[in-house]
Amino acid sequence: MTDSRLIECKVLKEEPTKDLLEELYAIEISAHKSPWTFDGIAKSFNGNIVIGCFLDKKLVGFAVMQTVLDESELLTIGIMPEFQGRGLGKSLLSAALSEVKKRGAKKCFLEVRVSNLPALSLYEKTGFKKTGIRKNYYVKTAVLPAEDAYTMVSEL
Numbered sequence: 001m002t003d004s005r006l007i008e009c010k011v012l013k014e015e016p017t018k019d020l021l022e023e024l025y026a027i028e029i030s031a032h033k034s035p036w037t038f039d040g041i042a043k044s045f046n047g048n049i050v051i052g053c054f055l056d057k058k059l060v061g062f063a064v065m066q067t068v069l070d071e072s073e074l075l076t077i078g079i080m081p082e083f084q085g086r087g088l089g090k091s092l093l094s095a096a097l098s099e100v101k102k103r104g105a106k107k108c109f110l111e112v113r114v115s116n117l118p119a120l121s122l123y124e125k126t127g128f129k130k131t132g133i134r135k136n137y138y139v140k141t142a143v144l145p146a147e148d149a150y151t152m153v154s155e156l
């Protein structure tokens with residue numbers, strides 16, 4: 001299903017307000033089993049590009065991209081569970097890739113849990129190819145087992 005309401009994905013200001021950080025943190029803890037901390041999200045604005053996904057002006061997801069020279073990396077992406085499966089993740093990732101390309105990136109790298117089928121499928125549909133596997137890349141947490149990661153790359 002694709003949502004017919006207004007979807008806007010845009011770069012968020014480099015100096016976020018506390019209210020914005022709280023919104024992002026609420027999205028983070030709703031979307032991820034092993035979420036970034038509030039401070040981690042605040043720090044991600046330093047030197048990275050944070051792209052927000054808005055549905056009818058409501059912030060419902062975000063992605064963080066790192067760029068170094070002509071290479072970029074997707075550090076995280078998430079959409080609030082109640083808004084998943086409507087094309088928002090695809091719009092957000094496409095916007096994030098366009099943004100880093102505009103800033104000179106020629107490739108984008110990422111790692112993903114081998115069991116994360118929604119994310120893997122999103123990445124493959126957006127043009128990423130698997131390049132390898134990193135054994136036990138994700139350490140065991142209170143809620144998740146240790147797990148391998150696929151490494152993936154997309155030529156921009």
Ligand SMILES: CC(C)(COP(=O)(O)OP(=O)(O)OC[C@H]1O[C@@H](n2cnc3c(N)ncnc32)[C@H](O)[C@@H]1OP(=O)(O)O)[C@@H](O)C(=O)NCCC(=O)NCCS
Pocket residue numbers: 001031032075076077078079080083084085086087088089090091112116117118119121122123125
């Ligand atoms: C991964 C994620 C961002 C996808 O966002 P989304 O808005 O649900 O994705 P979309 O609706 O744009 O779907 C894009 C593609 O992803 C895949 N996908 C999405 N949900 C899926 C599901 N439940 N099962 C399998 N594939 C799925 C499909 O290939 C889909 O393409 P299609 O609509 O043509 O079939 C979202 O599931 C999420 O936030 N997950 C939790 C956080 C996470 O795991 N992030 C990635 C690691 S940091």
